[in-house]
Amino acid sequence: TWTTAAFVEQSVREIRAKVGDKRVLLALSGGVDSSTLAFLLHKAIGDQLTCMFIDQGFMRKYEPERLVKLFHEQFHIPVEYVNARDRFLQAIAGVTDPEEKRRRIGHEFIRVFEEESKRLGPFDYLAQGTLYPDVIESADTNVDPKTGERVAVKIKSHHNVGGLPKDLRFKLIEPLRKLFKDEVRKVGRSIGLPEEIVQRHPFPGPGLAIRILGEVTDERLDILRDADLIVRQEINRHEMYSELWQAFAVLLPIRSVGVMGDQRTYAYPIVLRFVKSEDGMTADWARVPYDLLELISNRIVNEVPGVNRVVYDITSKPPGTIEWE
Numbered sequence: 001t002w003t004t005a006a007f008v009e010q011s012v013r014e015i016r017a018k019v020g021d022k023r024v025l026l027a028l029s030g031g032v033d034s035s036t037l038a039f040l041l042h043k044a045i046g047d048q049l050t051c052m053f054i055d056q057g058f059m060r061k062y063e064p065e066r067l068v069k070l071f072h073e074q075f076h077i078p079v080e081y082v083n084a085r086d087r088f089l090q091a092i093a094g095v096t097d098p099e100e101k102r103r104r105i106g107h108e109f110i111r112v113f114e115e116e117s118k119r120l121g122p123f124d125y126l127a128q129g130t131l132y133p134d135v136i137e138s139a140d141t142n143v144d145p146k147t148g149e150r151v152a153v154k155i156k157s158h159h160n161v162g163g164l165p166k167d168l169r170f171k172l173i174e175p176l177r178k179l180f181k182d183e184v185r186k187v188g189r190s191i192g193l194p195e196e197i198v199q200r201h202p203f204p205g206p207g208l209a210i211r212i213l214g215e216v217t218d219e220r221l222d223i224l225r226d227a228d229l230i231v232r233q234e235i236n237r238h239e240m241y242s243e244l245w246q247a248f249a250v251l252l253p254i255r256s257v258g259v260m261g262d263q264r265t266y267a268y269p270i271v272l273r274f275v276k277s278e279d280g281m282t283a284d285w286a287r288v289p290y291d292l293l294e295l296i297s298n299r300i301v302n303e304v305p306g307v308n309r310v311v312y313d314i315t316s317k318p319p320g321t322i323e324w325e
């Protein structure tokens with residue numbers, strides 16, 4: 001029978017046998033797959049592993065710091081933190097079209113990945129958190145006809161653009177390739193990953209950049225991060241997190257009139273998007289208690305400067321999508 005302990009033990013043996021004395025690069029994303037992967041590889045090959053975390057500046061408030069701290073303090077795994085916030089913001093400055101935003105973020109990711117892997121390398125292998133369902137699709141890999149080994153031609157980064165340049169085609173190591181998501185969660189839990197990573201809701205690769213409609217600016221990112229943090233705090237406090245597929249805030253690039261005290265305000269609205277779903281392909285807007293919505297609305301309007309209105313999205317998918325861009 002399958003146990004997490006047996007899986008960890010066997011993976012460690014297989015990783016050691018395959019890697020030998022070579023070097024491995026892993027791009028951390030903050031999710032359960034790449035975190036579990038980092039743990040297994042570090043256990044197997046120690047400092048032959050380099051974990052790289054590219055901070056695009058579009059993650060939720062405190063998430064980059066928490067991730068790096070968790071790896072350093074709890075797992076004693078060093079992380080190469082790459083602060084690329086300014087570059088990514090520059091790359092999408094003035095861009096309002098959703099697909100163009102995604103495309104530019106994806107391309108910037110490849111560029112940063114390429115530069116940093118050259119700076120830290122050379123590496124023989126790229127570790128990827130490929131799961132069993134991805135192996136079947138297998139769109140991001142080639143098989144070397146001579147050795148039969150899978151070779152990365154793309155980085156699995158949730159950015160569906162941009163192949164790797166020819167001189168950067170790593171051999172792949174994919175210790176999670178026989179697992180389904182629920183098995184990865186079990187392994188993640190057994191090695192001590194916190195629930196906030198194990199159970200983490202899906203989070204798009206371009207992150208908050210596609211939850212700010214239209215142009216992304218520093219000011220708008222700050223506002224959205226603060227509103228989003230309040231959503232997360234209240235969803236957790238009310239123990240709703242595991243009931244929902246996703247629960248997040250969206251910032252609209254328009255202003256409406258409001259009143260606070262005896263002052264007229266003219267500020268951004270925040271949309272709350274809470275959905276239930278099995279697989280993300282279809283989704284229902286979540287019927288959460290009005291009291292919870294009121295609490296979140298009051299907190300956002302009172303605590304986040306620049307926001308004077310909160311609305312709730314009651315569109316299911318289809319016809320709506322889960323994200324707004």
Ligand code: XMP
Pocket residue numbers: 102157158159202203204205206246280281317320321322323324
């Ligand atoms: P939509 O908005 O298409 O989203 O209903 C379905 C699921 O996919 C996630 N999503 C993304 N994930 N990169 C990702 O890694 C993306 O560009 C992206 N866009 C949407 C979304 O959060 C939802 O879970």
